[in-house]
Amino acid sequence: MSGWILSLALAYAQLALIVAMAFATLRMLRGPRAQDRVLALDALYVNSALFMMTVGIRAGSVFFFEAALVIAM
Numbered sequence: 001m002s003g004w005i006l007s008l009a010l011a012y013a014q015l016a017l018i019v020a021m022a023f024a025t026l027r028m029l030r031g032p033r034a035q036d037r038v039l040a041l042d043a044l045y046v047n048s049a050l051f052m053m054t055v056g057i058r059a060g061s062v063f064f065f066e067a068a069l070v071i072a073m
Contacts, residue, residue, distance in 0.1 A: 010058050017051040045071055 021044055028040035049071040056064030 013054050017047050021047045
């Protein structure tokens with residue numbers, strides 16, 4: 001019963017993170033100031049680390065958690 005809830009929550013989280021990464025990329029490319037671009041890059045790599053963690057939860061592999069740790073470092 002709870003397996004489909006976790007799968008649905010992970011799919012929603014991945015979709016939300018992809019949208020957040022797209023907005024961060026857009027702000028990084030079109031930012032009016034350098035500060036906006038730096039903040040967008042920061043948000044992009046945090047979102048990518050979280051995305052890798054959700055992929056790791058879905059796949060059940062520790063490889064993705066290690067990749068998220070490398071991105072976060």
